[in-house]
Amino acid sequence: MKIKPPKSSPISEILPKKPVLLMGAGPVPIPEEVAKANSIVISHLGETMKQIVSRVQAMGQYIFQTSSQKIFGISGPSSAAMEMAVTSLLWPGRKVLVLNLGTFSARFSELAKGVGAEVTEIHTPQFGPFYAEQIKEALEKSQFDVLTLVQGETSCGVKNIDLEAIVKVAKSYGVRTIVDAVCTLSTMPLQMDEWGIDIVLVGGQKGMSAIPGISLIAFAEETFEFISKREATMPHWCLDPRRAYKFWGLGEYHYTAPVPGILAIHEGLRLICEETLEKRFERHASCSKLLQKCLELMGLELYTPEKFRLNSVVAIKNSFKINVKEMIAFMINEHHVEISGAFGLDIFRIGQMGEQARPENIKRVLIALTAGHAKFDVSLNLEAALAEIEKFEGGGPKASSRSVDEMVALS
Numbered sequence: 001m002k003i004k005p006p007k008s009s010p011i012s013e014i015l016p017k018k019p020v021l022l023m024g025a026g027p028v029p030i031p032e033e034v035a036k037a038n039s040i041v042i043s044h045l046g047e048t049m050k051q052i053v054s055r056v057q058a059m060g061q062y063i064f065q066t067s068s069q070k071i072f073g074i075s076g077p078s079s080a081a082m083e084m085a086v087t088s089l090l091w092p093g094r095k096v097l098v099l100n101l102g103t104f105s106a107r108f109s110e111l112a113k114g115v116g117a118e119v120t121e122i123h124t125p126q127f128g129p130f131y132a133e134q135i136k137e138a139l140e141k142s143q144f145d146v147l148t149l150v151q152g153e154t155s156c157g158v159k160n161i162d163l164e165a166i167v168k169v170a171k172s173y174g175v176r177t178i179v180d181a182v183c184t185l186s187t188m189p190l191q192m193d194e195w196g197i198d199i200v201l202v203g204g205q206k207g208m209s210a211i212p213g214i215s216l217i218a219f220a221e222e223t224f225e226f227i228s229k230r231e232a233t234m235p236h237w238c239l240d241p242r243r244a245y246k247f248w249g250l251g252e253y254h255y256t257a258p259v260p261g262i263l264a265i266h267e268g269l270r271l272i273c274e275e276t277l278e279k280r281f282e283r284h285a286s287c288s289k290l291l292q293k294c295l296e297l298m299g300l301e302l303y304t305p306e307k308f309r310l311n312s313v314v315a316i317k318n319s320f321k322i323n324v325k326e327m328i329a330f331m332i333n334e335h336h337v338e339i340s341g342a343f344g345l346d347i348f349r350i351g352q353m354g355e356q357a358r359p360e361n362i363k364r365v366l367i368a369l370t371a372g373h374a375k376f377d378v379s380l381n382l383e384a385a386l387a388e389i390e391k392f393e394g395g396g397p398k399a400s401s402r403s404v405d406e407m408v409a410l411s
């Protein structure tokens, strides 16, 4: 043996001494129940796992709002779920219309090109979401097999507010739809069956308040049947939904399932079911509006116009032209709060997904943001924001019973 072991030390040596409150675009802080579940390994096959899988699917039907039983977990990030969706419906000779709003919706093009599909990308004429009328025009001009879109484009904070109408237009032209609900599911309404969506996918690390690296995907029953009958070879083995069905439908071996991840997702879903979607949507909407109002009161400018502003990830202009990278590092090091920068745009982003959407966490991020700006000699009106939060706490939905320190400890 020539290679010697490297010098090793416990992970605690490099983890931050004080946990960092994750207030960026994901991952988000996880509740204690999720953290506990994520530390357990049981056999990936057998009766207990079967029960867990069937519960995850039943709770999945609730969050996706679908009666379909073809809900699968994927041992991989949301991008892997995007890849499963794309590879299932596209192959050489098939055509896809990709509605490109930014980094994540554009990823569908890369994935579709990878399987040899013919890709047409469209953009919106101005900054903002797509509307059904524009999609109708595109579908009149050319024939497509599949249309892909995001419910919320995390990279720029835009919400596709006309999603339902777009999906319905696509359906009327016989075009199947893939919806990325990665940063939106369980934070705002999405009705898979009622709107007629073929495939919806989500990652664990955002609205579900679970962990990164595991995702969920739901296929409409008829869509799954169509995929089952396809003759084109499936280029992926792990991401083949027909093989995934062996585990998720029949309780048999496909690959060794990500057991702790599935347990963590179970707990994330359970907490959503306990809260109920209605209350969860209300909490997310009201907390995000509170955050947005506070940011404006402080003297900052929001990047996205209110009409199509994404509530789950709020984009803020870097109006004072400060060094965002340095500000974020300062906020992490000195205040133990993290927010996100951006992919090329001169903005920074604050998340409102899952446990992020709590007044006490909004308060902490705003305090850290004020300090971050002060480091660059920019003074923000924190008092006005704190007064607004106080007003909200008096009349808004009750904040979590957990203290800030407890939340930080869990993040």
Ligand SMILES: Cc1ncc(COP(=O)(O)O)c(C=O)c1O
Pocket: 025, 026, 077, 078, 079, 080, 104, 105, 150, 152, 153, 154, 155, 180, 181, 182, 183, 203, 212, 213
């Ligand atoms: C809307 C959207 N889609 C897809 C992704 C990709 O997720 P992942 O990094 O888990 O692959 C993200 C990640 O931020 C996202 O926000």
